[in-house]
Amino acid sequence: MLMMNEKIKAREVELTGLNGEELGVVSRDEALALAKRHKADLVCTSLFSSPPPCKLVSRGQAKQEAVKVKQQVSGGPIKVKEFRLSVHIEDHDYDTKLSQMHKLLAAGKAVQPVQGKEGEAARKLLERLVQDLAGVGKKETGIQVSGKQAAVKLLPV
Missing domain, CATH: 3.30.110.10 (Translation initiation factor 3 (IF-3), C-terminal domain)
Structure with a gap:
């Protein structure tokens, strides 16, 4: 499941920027503000580490990628x-x-x-x-x- 924006509940996140640059550990609120300023989504890439690694992704792109991954995983036969x-x-x-x-x-x-x-x-x-x-x-x-x-x-x- 894809955790995005306000659904991320961690107090701090390890943030990666839009171009893959490491921005370090920042508060969740600061990361959300950055995402809003850059017109991007904050996407959590793993829930199993503390602080969770998150990245900024162009708005809408994260959902498109999630749909593609889901289609590849289901891999059912083409109708x-x-x-x-x-x-x-x-x-x-x-x-x-x-x-x-x-x-x-x-x-x-x-x-x-x-x-x-x-x-x-x-x-x-x-x-x-x-x-x-x-x-x-x-x-x-x-x-x-x-x-x-x-x-x-x-x-x-």
Whole structure:
């Protein structure tokens, strides 16, 4: 859990500045005043020492870093949105699905276009789709044709 600003209860903290410079042991109130003056957050890096080491971090940056760390720790599988396509898809429908996949890939999510029934024609359609999405997505594996179904998984770049 991230301890920030007024949630830090220690009387004194070992303070590190915005640029990593050591500022020594200062009172909590002095550290909070410094943080306010520099428009920064006071973040406690460890609760297991006395006085606790704290650092000044640009406002908002600490929460962003905490979210990134939490995502890395959870490390769960990336959710994949599956898109069903037809070989005889009309241009407008193709453009709509392409746009939806583009948005998802740009947002950091994976997509998996799937086409059933037509083996070789499906491969060509998926190759066209992979080329059209090359700017925001890359293939995790090649185009996989199994029986009459073809699929490819695209990960965000």
